[in-house]
Amino acid sequence: MLNFRFKKYFATFLFIFANSIGAEEVLITNANIYDGKSDDPFISNIYIKNGKIKNISNNLFDVENVIDASGMIVTPGFIATDTEIGIVEIGALSVTRDDRPSMYNIGFSVFDAFNPNSTLIPWNRANGITSAITLPKYSSSPIGGLGSFFDLDSNLNISGTKDMVMVGRVGGSSSGSRAETFALIEDLLDLAFSIDPRVVKSNAEIIKFMSEMPLVSHLDLQIRDIHALYKLANTDLPLIIESNRASDILKLIDLKNKYNLNLVIMGAQEATLVIEQLKDSDIPLIVNPINNIPNSFDELASNINASARLEDAGITLMFNAPRDHNYHLIRQGAGVAVANGMSYSGAIKALSSNVSKTFKLGSKGLIEEGASADLMIWNADPLEPSSMPIKVFINGIDTDLTTRSSRLRDRYTKNLDKPNIYR
């Protein structure tokens, strides 16, 4: 029973604080700021000290490092919501994948697999992503698997938040019925809400509890899974369910109301068909604004203007991109959303503060006094996919924007007189 030792580890929300904090002071002047909350940008100076935004005003501070950002856009660091960053290096190479469990289900956490040296981290950072939520692949259970939040600062002392979200999925599949999936979700939620606080205090109690629950043996649940279910029922843990069909979304709204879940729906390709119900439900959505493909019979209503219509209805939106290395493409998706009717500031919020609010990430995704200094200075409009940040601050640190890719580029375009392996 290996998991005995880890009991405490999983029983509580574990916050990991930023380990690397910029000690230096930086003053960014005359920046055109999209702060992640206002509808309109404003021009101001930003004073950064000890990893935090200390002051936003026209004041000048006597610091050595002054960056003139005149004519440049400054945004919060963008947060990718749905990634495999740190747990997958090469998609087709299973030996580099740590995204799926073989034994645990609901309590499977990706946190300990996170590799701060992954090449995906500098790559996505250099393209405008400062932090990410890393999610496991779906397990055999319709809900289960815990994702974590990470700063993309490449520091081996990881900073982030462990197990801050649970994932699930419901929809068409090649085996079984979605009716059974919904029933199973309800059974699991019933089980989760029936766990007495005293039960999770000792493994002996958990084992006793498990022996009384037929579902436990049927799903081969382990102690770790019971802890995760308890956490879901008792800590307001966000639950991301991937689902697309309009009727499934309505059923999920019912589940949210019945169990008072902190529910987020991801995919939501048919959300526009149930826009009124979603509006009343207060459920935030994670959508890929560039995906208008009716890729399954669950996604027939996929439409390029979905983001604009959902925003109009006041629904909180966040963006994702295919789970394939280029998570920064949420910027291009955001640009496409704006091209098709979404507001510019709404798109910026979807990349920053909406994520922070939904997943309780404190001041991440915001440019305000006291917030952690995660911000970027852009060479041009950040929603143009051709633009790049020229400065990326994470926790006040002016991060390195070199990537393995930029090294390869330079090797084949510079100092061509030398043999390439010596460049």
Add this chain to the structure above:
Amino acid sequence: MKIIYIKHILSFVLIASLSQFISSENEPFKSTYFPMPYSKVLFQNANIFDGDGNKFLDTDLIIQDGKIVAIGKDLPKSNDIKVIDATNKWITPGIIDIHSHMGVYPAPSVRTSSDGNESTSPVTADVWAEHSIWVQDPQFALALKGGVTTFHVLPGSANLIGGRGVTAKNVQRNTINSMKFPDAPHSLKMACGENPKRVYGNRSQAPSTRMGNAAGYRKSWIKATSYLSRLEEYESKSEEAKEMGYKPQRDLELETLAGVLRGDILVHNHCYRADEMAVMIDIANEFGYEITAFHHAVEAYKIADLLADNNICAALWADWWGFKHEAYDMVQANVAIVDQARNGKGCAIVHSDSEIGIQHLNQEASKALAAGIRAGYDISEARAMKWITSNPAKAAGIYDVTGSLKVGKNADIVLWSGNPFSVYTLAEQVFIDGALAYDRDSGYEPASDFDLGILNPNKNRIEE
């Protein structure tokens, strides 16, 4: 026999896109494409990227009878002409995607119509992508709204030699023959690297290694060479000798490969790694065929000069990487480095291989251009426009009739709301052979049979 001989000569005179010894009258799967109704249109005061590397500001363009008939300042306006004010708008040639699987991997993505890979044998030169295409694929219309007027559909990459690809006009019709681009050559899809060796290696059959891949191509070309020489020997005989002798038996696989050796079928080779592309160039030289384009070619920048020297295009993504080991060394400047090789002699293409990417090839080109500029190259937007217009047209063998805005060419035209290199710019109108195929303002757009009444019986799929 005599009759066949005469017809055979005829087929040499005509453009022989099919195997030589099928009589042209019996030639199967001929294009029956005809343009939709067109009218005479004058676009006034447009900004134009002509697809050949030029930019013209505040310029007029006239299309008539399905062709471009005039480009210039202050062109005369006749009574019978429809005038479109294109002030502050941009006109480009219709976008061409050289790597699409629309129709063979249609939406919805379901097993019953996933018809892109005949992965039952590593060499399936006998199969033709056009025989898999589902003409009701709702993705065609989405690509049209992104300005795509022509697309080249390839078989997948499971096989060393995957079969013939086909070029189609983005005019959705009930038969593939009526979408086929008239007189466009077929292509042959070949694939390097991980995919074939994984698919067949997992079944403990050849190929299971890259050296197995190389041996597989060469064995096929040896058979094809021998077949072609038997065929040519027969063809060179006198009519009498022909009647006495035996015509080599038809063989679908070898007909396709012989078509490549004769130069009638263009090789499009899926290949990521630089070292493997170099191997493929050697194999092409060994057997005397040409490679038209390497597709995906994530490492093309490492051998950009070699590609330019061999007149091989590289069809590339702007930024995809990491899904496979052979796609690990991505640089965003790949397209630009290929383009600029040997003082700008390189042939770079931005392709999609994606039902989403095909709708935004202008944005993909924009990313590739920006990366090139960051890498220090002086590349204009007008030149970058070639990556999604004239260069793919050349690689598809249709540049003589489309891919750039030249008087006399087909009126395949996109009117954009602004500069097409911006994410905020949308295609407002798309013309194919001078016929309006999409009009954003009026909502004139195609809907496939699939789109009809599927969510709400009274509406099309995405109708609000």
